[in-house]
Amino acid sequence: MTNNFSVLDLFLVLGISQGIFLAVVLFFIPNTNKSANKVLSLLLVIAAVMLFGRIALYRYQVEWVYRLALFVDAILYLIGPIMYMYQRKLLFSEKTSATLPLYHFIPATIHIAYTTYMLKYSIDEYFELYQNGALQLTFFIVEFSGLLSLLLYTIACFKLNQKYIRVKNELISYESKIIKFSRFITGSFAALLVLWAISFTISQVAFHLPYFNYQIIWIGISIFIYTIGFYSLKQPEVFQVPFESKAKTSARLSQEKITILTKRLEFYINEERVFLQPDLTLKDLASAIDTTPNDLSWLLNNVFHKTFYEYVNEFRLAEFLKKIESNEHHKKTLLALAFDVGFNSKSTFNKVFKSYLGQTPSSYIKRQYAV
Incomplete structure (x- = not known):
């Protein structure tokens, strides 16, 4: 039926x-x-x-x-x-x-x-x-x-x-x-x-x-x-964009190209201090040093042995520690200082800080600068 x-x-x-x-x-x-x-x-x-x-x-x-x-x-x-x-x-x-x-x-x-x-x-x-x-x-x-x-x-x-x-x-x-x-x-x-x-x-x-x-x-x-x-x-x-394996790009750049890109990268990081930009992406940095995102990724992974985020966040963390040494944390909150140096979220900042120093920012300050 x-x-x-x-x-x-x-x-x-x-x-x-x-x-x-x-x-x-x-x-x-x-x-x-x-x-x-x-x-x-x-x-x-x-x-x-x-x-x-x-x-x-x-x-x-x-x-x-x-x-x-x-x-x-x-x-x-x-x-x-x-x-x-x-x-x-x-x-x-x-x-x-x-x-x-x-x-x-x-x-x-x-x-x-x-x-x-x-x-x-x-x-x-x-x-x-x-x-x-x-x-x-x-x-x-x-x-x-x-x-x-x-x-x-x-x-x-x-x-x-x-x-x-x-x-x-x-x-x-x-x-x-x-x-x-x-x-x-x-x-x-x-x-x-x-x-x-x-x-x-x-x-x-x-x-x-x-x-x-x-x-x-x-x-x-x-x-x-x-x-x-x-x-x-x-x-x-x-x-549209698949993963790119590092194994396939082991010989991607010549030594001459590595030297040129390394000098450009150091200039934009140390002189232009682009790491302070919270919205900085691999594509942006690659464009600044006149290369492709894939070539820059290869350079960071195989020469510096870091990912893009690890590389940039190390400079941000170092800048944050300089501000702590200058006692700027007495004038601003730790989160405000983290944003000043390029971090774009509290969770990312805390995660990076703890991964490098093994403790939270507040614990680090109490131990290092206790009166």
Whole structure:
């Protein structure tokens, strides 16, 4: 039996077609991280299947729809690994095969095997089991294990973000918008899963929420993935600059070029004192010494053995200590002095200070200048 065509059906058809459209278009955006976009396209196709399968099973009770839709829950175990793979390629521009080790797909394989076994029941027999509560434990295991899987992979994505922040100064020579986008993805997905976890917990101990349940969450995840796709299409520049490995540029500059750039760099740092500019970027400094950001990054990494931020912040820290020696901290706050020497945030200043001196600024002053 099928229900009459409704506005919801129209929404689903449009959603499915948009997912397929985005998945195809992402392949043709020039100068982007194609490795990440291929995985995103896969996510979009999965979202389209989710929109169809999660609703079709309950709205169109015909045999072939039933046979197909029973397998859709396997997607529950695929979203996490594929989302993790997408973030890994997005952040680190991995050129490896778009696959993960097979153990990531064991839960989905088990579910498919179980679903295949359940096909021995006709649609009438299946709904009789459902109405009698015989499938209640199965539904609980599927939803709980799927939710747990997504939460674990979301945590793994948070760790990827932290890893990116740790290594970006060593591997890239520009301020990247990618980390903001990745944090948005991870944070938003985590918030969706927390709401799902709350709903799941309440449904087990009290009652089922009428407008926030397993089916609505599936639609929410699909819409969320679509949002990522639209963002990728609207702002492709976020994905255009990959990491540049230092190993590939070990002989990038000649000794003569190194000498010339070093002299220019020392002039602009020591004489022009450009490090006092809080918004100074690698690109700005490279332009000042008449070179490219990649060449300057190579010079700093291989000759000075520092990243751009380490190099600049050392001069800022030295200037801050000079101000302390001159007792300027009696006239201004420590944060004001930090801003005067080029730091643009309290957290960055405290982190740099502690990494070099092993203590907080206030503790350092008390120990060094105690009366």
